[in-house]
Amino acid sequence: MPLSSRHLLGLHGVPKEDIQLILDTATTFREVLDRPIKKVPTLQGKTIVNLFFESSTRTRISFELAQKRLSADTINFAKSGSSTGKGETFKDTVKNIEAMKVDMIVVRHESAGVPQFLTRISDANIINAGDGRHEHPTQALLDLYSIREKLKKIDGLKVCIVGDIGHSRVALSNIYGLLTMGAKVSVCGPPTMIPRSIESLGVEVHHDIDRAIRENDVLNVLRIQLEREAGSSIPTLREYHKYFGITRERLQQNEDILILHPGPINRGVELSSEVADGPFQIILNQVTNGVAVRMAVLYLLGTL
Ligand code: CP
Numbered sequence: 503m504p505l506s507s508r509h510l511l512g513l514h515g516v517p518k519e520d521i522q523l524i525l526d527t528a529t530t531f532r533e534v535l536d537r538p539i540k541k542v543p544t545l546q547g548k549t550i551v552n553l554f555f556e557s558s559t560r561t562r563i564s565f566e567l568a569q570k571r572l573s574a575d576t577i578n579f580a581k582s583g584s585s586t587g588k589g590e591t592f593k594d595t596v597k598n599i600e601a602m603k604v605d606m607i608v609v610r611h612e613s614a615g616v617p618q619f620l621t622r623i624s625d626a627n628i629i630n631a632g633d634g635r636h637e638h639p640t641q642a643l644l645d646l647y648s649i650r651e652k653l654k655k656i657d658g659l660k661v662c663i664v665g666d667i668g669h670s671r672v673a674l675s676n677i678y679g680l681l682t683m684g685a686k687v688s689v690c691g692p693p694t695m696i697p698r699s700i701e702s703l704g705v706e707v708h709h710d711i712d713r714a715i716r717e718n719d720v721l722n723v724l725r726i727q728l729e730r731e732a733g734s735s736i737p738t739l740r741e742y743h744k745y746f747g748i749t750r751e752r753l754q755q756n757e758d759i760l761i762l763h764p765g766p767i768n769r770g771v772e773l774s775s776e777v778a779d780g781p782f783q784i785i786l787n788q789v790t791n792g793v794a795v796r797m798a799v800l801y802l803l804g805t806l
Contacts, residue, residue: 505802509628511617512637513678521682525647527798528791534571535794545574545804550606551599554631555581555592558610560765560789561631561640565608568796574804577604592616593623600624606804609633627803632671640799641764642675644792646683648784649720651791652760657684662714665691665724665746665772667700668735672764676722677703690714691746694735711746715755722762723748723772739771749774753782762788 505520513521534542550569554562562578569576579599586595596607606627609617614636620628632638650656661680667673667689680687681704688706689696690713701707708714714721726733726742736742747770753759761773761783769775777783 504806508803508806509617509621510639510799510803511621511628511630513639513642513675513682514637516639516678516682518682521643521646521679524643524795524798524802525650527802528643528647528794531571531797531801532791532794534797535790541571541573543573544801545569545572548572548574548605548804549577549603550574550608550800550804551577551579551604552631553579553596553599553607553609553611555586555609555611555616556632558631560792561610561638564789564792565629565631565640565796565800568793568800571793572797572800572804574606574800596620596624600626606800627806629799629803634671635669635674636671637675637678638671638764639675639679640792640796641672642679643799644788644795645672645676645722645762645764646679647791647795648762648788649760651787652784653719656680659685659720660688660718661685661720661722662688662690662718663705663722663724664689664711664714664748666695666726666735667691667724668695668697669727670724672722672724677705681705688714688718692736692742711748712752712755715748715752715759718756718759720760720762721748722764725764725766726768726771728768739768743771743774747772747774748777750776750780753777760784765789 552565608629608631610631611633614634616633617628617630663673763785767778
């Protein structure tokens with residue numbers, strides 16, 4: 503059964519069957535990553551460009567590795583050093599890259615809606631690797647995969663997304679994906695970091711981190727996005743840590759909790775270092791699983 507769309511622009515409106523198919527396919531590819539030879543010929547002959555207009559460590563490397571593991575030809579575009587600095591428009595840049603015959607485009611951009619725009623000017627399959635504050639679908643898929651791997655289910659779990667919800671594309675994609683897969687979702691953070699209308703998505707809102715720890719199976723703890731002016735939503739980072747930071751002491755309230763973080767971490771702000779490196783978190787498992795999940799997305803879209 504193929505996916506219902508030839509692009510992955512976000513998880514809004516993506517059917518449960520599609521998410522299930524991606525997660526199940528990722529399970530097959532996750533096994534490939536543990537083999538001595540971590541490569542399959544699945545996308546041999548396909549050409550994929552990674553179009554990154556905004557900085558990234560995990561997502562860019564993870565997509566590139568996923569493409570190489572599937573034997574695709576990959577090209578990396580970074581804004582710095584490109585002809586955009588000479589005044590070339592975004593549309594002209596994309597049209598010129600596409601003229602070199604690429605099959606798929608993975609795009610990260612600071613502006614929401616850029617992946618959607620690409621579907622109108624390009625014939626390639628488009629994958630959103632993070633657009634502004636909008637969506638980051640492969641991050642949410644790898645979060646779902648990592649939760650399912652650890653807790654053996656998603657349906658019925660209580661998941662709280664903690665912190666800088668308003669600036670976060672990870673939050674929105676997680677909310678859509680988790681609700682579709684049957685989880686009960688809440689958000690917790692300072693009122694200044696939570697969009698007013700977020701309840702309309704079907705999530706509960708509160709501002710008590712100790713309650714979030716006590717009442718949930720999973721906390722997905724978000725980074726304070728200082729590059730998106732999150733600093734103006736809180737008095738100081740020290741105060742944020744005091745009221746919302748996850749510490750070992752706080753976790754004594756629920757020794758079964760599972761902690762996720764999409765990275766990069768602000769140590770001592772969202773998480774104490776003891777928690778970031780401790781037994782409750784699966785942060786580096788998320789990163790490993792991300793390669794398998796991106797292999798699944800590339801495979802399913804590339805063979806539609
Ligand atoms: N989680 C995530 O998107 O990290 P990068 O910004 O390093 O890609």
